[in-house]
Structures are given as structure tokens and as C-alpha cells.
Amino acid sequence: MSAHPSDRKQPAAVALVIFAKAPIPGQVKTRLCPALTEDEAATLHGSFVLDTLERTKAAASTFKLPFDRFLACAPSSTHVFFRIMEARHGVTLLEQEGEDLGARMRHSFDQLFARGYRQICLVGTDVPSLPLTHYRDAFASLNGHDLVLGPANDGGYYLIGMTRPHPALFENIPWSTDQVLTLTQQKAAAEGLKTAILPFWNDVDTLDDLQGLIDDCMADKKRPKKERVYSTRTAGTLELLAKRLRERLT
Secondary structure, eight states, X not given: OOOOGGGSSSOOSEEEEEEEEOOOTTTSSGGXXXXXXXXXXXXXXXXXXXXXXXXXXXXXXXXXXXXXXXXXXXXXXXXXXXXXXXXXHOOEEEEOOSSSHHHHHHHHHHHHHHTTOSEEEEEOSSOTXXXXXXXXXXXHHTTXXXXXXXXXXXXXXXXXXXXXXXXXXXXXXXXXXXXXXXXXXXXXXXXXXXXXXXXXXOOOOSHHHHHHHHHHHHHHTTSOGGGOOSOHHHHHHHHHHHHHHHHHHO
């Protein structure tokens, strides 16, 4: 059994935190309902979590990134889904703790900085087609910047990375609005932080987002197999959901 990252005498300098909810019907991807059933939304979310675990592992292997991977869990790391992810994907589980998203993210950063990590990136699971190069570039940016942000097209961000704690970045932010990125950048500027910005990317929150993902996935299937971005699992799920959505509209 491998040692827990916090037990090592010289822990890796960098950590990647995957922020995830358990795929519990009625508690995930609720903005896609009632167009999707709660079970369908949960299945899609679960596939996204798996995609993120697989793609972050692939990024580490492809670019020889020496990060330790953590899975920040809600509602609890004791959920069987997370225990399976821990066993199958070699991630260390963390609890999400805090009254809102900002507090939960801050807690994850604080935990890992306290363990000795000096570069930490946190990524969500709503970007199943995020290029592997974005993970490489995020950590590379932290070699010369205090902060890195991966902006989402809806006004939020899909990734945030830091070299030391900056609690103000998580305070008094109206989460799940189009003001998140702008206000975060303003707070960073007020603290004099040198900030790197990754390319914009779409996350999946609304039915329009989902339709865009379905269209992109259908185009992806026309590429040679070795060049495809989407997992066969997510591609199959999206194909099934597309069929069901068409049937419900007729």
C-alpha cells in the first residue's frame, strides 16, 4: 500500500485537486432537469468525474507532471462512489468543508498548503474535453505567477491555481453567476498578484451547454480513434441523451 502524500518526508511540490460531487440523483446537474431526468443527470455527472480522473492521469503521464492528485468530495468521502474512485484511480480523498463553494475551495487549498505543497491547482469536473495541455500550462504558469485561472465562457472559472494561500479570492463572491471571474481578477489585482490566464473553455451547466457538448462529441467521433477527445463512456452517454431529448421534443 502506497504512503499517504502527507506521510512522505519530502512531499511532491505540486498537487492537483479534482473538485467533485457524488453522482446522487437530484443533487447534481440540477439545471439540466427537467429536460433530463434526475437519474440521467447523475449518470452524466458521474461520467464527467471519471473523465477528469482519467484525463488528469493522462496529462501527468504525457507531460511527466509530478503532481499528487486529490479528490475533494461532497457530500462525504465515505460515499461508495468516492471509495471506488480512490481504489481504482489512486487519488487521495479530501472532504469538502465550508458553507459555500468559496469556503470549500479555500479549505482544500489551506489543507494542502499546510501539508507542504507549494503549487496547487484545483479543477472542476464540468470540462470533460479540456485539453491535456491546459494542465501542463497551468502548473508551468505557477513558476512565474502567483495565480492561474482557467476562465469559463459563462463568466466563472474551471481551474484555479496558487503558490500560497489567498483567502480573499474566495470571499464575497456570488458563486454560480457571471461575475465570478471578473470579481476574482479584481481581488487578485487589489492584492498585487501576478495572474496567468488559460484559454477560455465551456463548462456544462445548462441545456444549451449540453447541446453544444453533444454536437462537439458527434464531431469528435468522426476523427481517427487515437485523436478522439471524449471517452467512449461519455460519448455513449451523450448519444443516448441526445436520442432521448429528440424523442421528448416530438
